[in-house]
Amino acid sequence: MAKSKVYFIPVTETDNKEVIIKKLQRLIQESKLLDFVLPQEDIAIKLHFGEEGNTGFVKPEYIKVICDIILEKNAKPFLIDTNTLYKGRRTDSKEHLKLAEEHGFNKKEIGSEIIIPDDSLEENTIDIKINQRFVKTAYLVRAFIESDAIIGISHFKGHIMTGFGGALKNLGMGCATRKGKLFQHSDIAPIIYKQKCTGCGECIKICPQQVIYLKENKAVIDGKRCIGCASCIAVCAFSAIDVNWESGSSTLPEKMVEYVFALLKDKRDKTAFLNFAIKITKECDCIAKDDPRICADIGILASFDPVSIDKASYDLVVRQCGRDIFKEVHPKRDSHRQLNHAYKLGIGNLDYELISLS
Numbered sequence: 001m002a003k004s005k006v007y008f009i010p011v012t013e014t015d016n017k018e019v020i021i022k023k024l025q026r027l028i029q030e031s032k033l034l035d036f037v038l039p040q041e042d043i044a045i046k047l048h049f050g051e052e053g054n055t056g057f058v059k060p061e062y063i064k065v066i067c068d069i070i071l072e073k074n075a076k077p078f079l080i081d082t083n084t085l086y087k088g089r090r091t092d093s094k095e096h097l098k099l100a101e102e103h104g105f106n107k108k109e110i111g112s113e114i115i116i117p118d119d120s121l122e123e124n125t126i127d128i129k130i131n132q133r134f135v136k137t138a139y140l141v142r143a144f145i146e147s148d149a150i151i152g153i154s155h156f157k158g159h160i161m162t163g164f165g166g167a168l169k170n171l172g173m174g175c176a177t178r179k180g181k182l183f184q185h186s187d188i189a190p191i192i193y194k195q196k197c198t199g200c201g202e203c204i205k206i207c208p209q210q211v212i213y214l215k216e217n218k219a220v221i222d223g224k225r226c227i228g229c230a231s232c233i234a235v236c237a238f239s240a241i242d243v244n245w246e247s248g249s250s251t252l253p254e255k256m257v258e259y260v261f262a263l264l265k266d267k268r269d270k271t272a273f274l275n276f277a278i279k280i281t282k283e284c285d286c287i288a289k290d291d292p293r294i295c296a297d298i299g300i301l302a303s304f305d306p307v308s309i310d311k312a313s314y315d316l317v318v319r320q321c322g323r324d325i326f327k328e329v330h331p332k333r334d335s336h337r338q339l340n341h342a343y344k345l346g347i348g349n350l351d352y353e354l355i356s357l358s
Ligand code: SF4
Pocket: 192, 196, 197, 198, 199, 200, 201, 202, 203, 204, 218, 219, 235, 236, 237, 238, 239, 240, 241
């Protein structure tokens, strides 16, 4: 396989915003990243609006640059993310949209629709059969599959479960329904923290399989019949139900990239990626706090190849820090597993040519 091209422009957060915007415009122009966009096409811009209190997410003024270029082509961009598995402000669509607005993502400023599909409605989900090693059927949010193209915009940073998070993580986990996310995170049903359970019974009412019951006024899940839809996690107001995070971590990177495979299999020429290696933090943007930097700012990368852009971002971080900082902050995680499995699946290339702009 020939090397994939990855374009790179150095940027630091201390640069003037106007300077960063000009650099981003130049990066997109030189890489021809959005040249494939055609008039009237629906372009899904997948991003992360940031959990409440988080400051690492890619800022709306940079997303506007991308939307403006797409709008000039008479295409129809829309910003999109999916609801989270964990309990927070991004667990349900209404609150998630409100938080996005609070973080500066609104149609008036950006000129594009912002959608957060409610994946508890069947019409918003789609099952894609792929018959791969870990994922036989991927449970995805329909809007991605029905769009004409996907632009993945990622904040490049560390991640508690996968070592780092970039383009592959943004798409693989970020385009999955809650059921898909639970499958990736866990091999078994959610767990119940008895000390937090009040016995309110809300989870029992919502469970589509009717596999939750009360025993001594505490909820209990019959795991054998659970289909992993994660509805109970979302509904519990006391955070008494959670993903069994460790149970599936052994295969999470592989499952995650098999979801990328499902998402992109019919869109190979209609995807593009931008990684913002700015404010590189230990944890992802789901963390509800101002996570400090673990590495000095690097810049923005652009590529059509999600594997190459993540590998190049990773290598730049290691070079900048003079050591593998992701391994240092997440010693139990092997960051290379997601890259290697994605390469094996033919999603992209580990060899890349870095084209540096100044
Ligand atoms: S919704 Fe939460 S608090 Fe209520 S019964 Fe279920 S687990 Fe317990």
